[in-house]
Amino acid sequence: MKQVLITGATSGIGEALALHYANQDYAVIACGRNQARLEELSQRQTHIQTLAFDITLAEQVAEAAAQVDALDIVILNAGDCEYIDDAGSFDGALFKRVITVNLLAMGDLLEHFIKKLRTGGQLVIVSSSVTYLPLPRAEAYGASKAGVDYLAKTLAFDLAPEQIDVTLVQPGFIKTPLTDKNDFSMPFLLTAEQAAERIFKGVQKRRKILDFPKRFTYLLRLLSWLPFSWWCWLLTRKKS
């Protein structure tokens, strides 16, 4: 039975991925901090084992990895989103929190989990389509995910000699506790189950980049071709 480890499996996309992989006969190691949610998840599907740790604490990451044997797939999905509501009174602590969980934590996770991957294994890194285009209030989230994109893309060629394939996942809006906090309209919103199915299929095909839904990501790409000054004008015109 193939083994997959998924971070951020206590809710949203990660939870849906854990259930999807387990239903496809993978042995799943579901990770997160929330012990009660992990317990609940393992009771829903016999193929799911759990590992509770905080990805931002190096010691906990090392201890968790020490409990894991060889893996076929590692999915680094855990993350958080907080917005900079007032750039004029920039919230440095918020910025640090978001960069820490989304980007800096990747360092320890990669250090400990890449070596667990079998030859021919796969590393899947969940970023966001936010990186196609600068979006309002996304200074912290967007900067963290832009870093994640670069990291995943460089790993794609630097891990090739180790025979490890890397998939960078850039979802559009997915209905999860993370987006339930949003107070703006979210076009082409998908369910976490739809996202999990797309990620599962894309990872199976060993795709290098996985972005969805296409009708949203193509639109973002099209807008990203605008001169940056036009994009700034479009976003600020209502205020002047």
Ligand SMILES: NC(=O)c1ccc[n+]([C@@H]2O[C@H](COP(=O)([O-])OP(=O)(O)OC[C@H]3O[C@@H](n4cnc5c(N)ncnc54)[C@H](OP(=O)(O)O)[C@@H]3O)[C@@H](O)[C@H]2O)c1
């Ligand atoms: N939802 C979207 O529209 C969307 C779009 C693009 C990209 N994404 C990305 O997809 C990923 C999953 O997002 P989601 O929407 O499914 O969010 P979510 O429902 O809020 O889930 C976030 C997960 O990350 C875990 N997590 C957060 N901080 C952690 C920490 N310090 N240590 C360990 N685990 C931690 C949480 O578990 P615990 O609280 O149990 O620790 C939870 O399982 C994120 O990387 C997000 O940026 C989401």
